[in-house]
Amino acid sequence: MRAGKIIAYIVGSILVLFGVLLVWGSTGDQGSVGWIVFGIIIGGVGLVMIYLASRSSAKAADTNVTLNIDLPGNVNMDTLKCVACGGTLKPEDIKMVAGAPVVTCPWCHSTYQLTEEPKW
Ligand SMILES: [Zn+2]
Known part of the structure; x- marks a missing residue:
């Protein structure tokens, strides 16, 4: 680049x-x-x-900085939970970094990349 x-x-x-x-x-x-x-x-x-x-x-x-959150369609925000503490995540907690959605948990402050995993 x-x-x-x-x-x-x-x-x-x-x-x-x-x-x-x-x-x-x-x-x-x-x-x-x-x-x-x-x-x-x-x-x-x-x-x-x-x-x-x-x-x-x-x-x-x-x-x-200004990119709106545009998550893949199969990520359901209603059931999105932090993988570290299980706290409910809001759309504001997800930022696009280098084209990938990155979660910053407001509860335990852990940061990780959001992956499209199958729902269970
Ligand atoms: Zn958490």
Whole structure:
């Protein structure tokens, strides 16, 4: 994830550089108007890549904080109990961490990942 972001930054920077060089070169002896359009497109793609790379990290961090609890359908909240102390858990006690539901028990303060186990 982080490596992909760095690659996106590097490739984006190179694309912007190439775009600028193409627009620059279009004014030269061997340049043509088509270079300007091509350069703007390449530079634009590069800028979008850098923008998305910088945005993806902020979005991911934001998602971890504000993501609404979206549990798998087969988890019944009415019967959800803490595996450590058996205390009844509320939806507020479950937070999404790295895409997995993590339970923080309000009674015994134990923290564990919620697994989809068959009901008994
Ligand atoms: Zn507990």
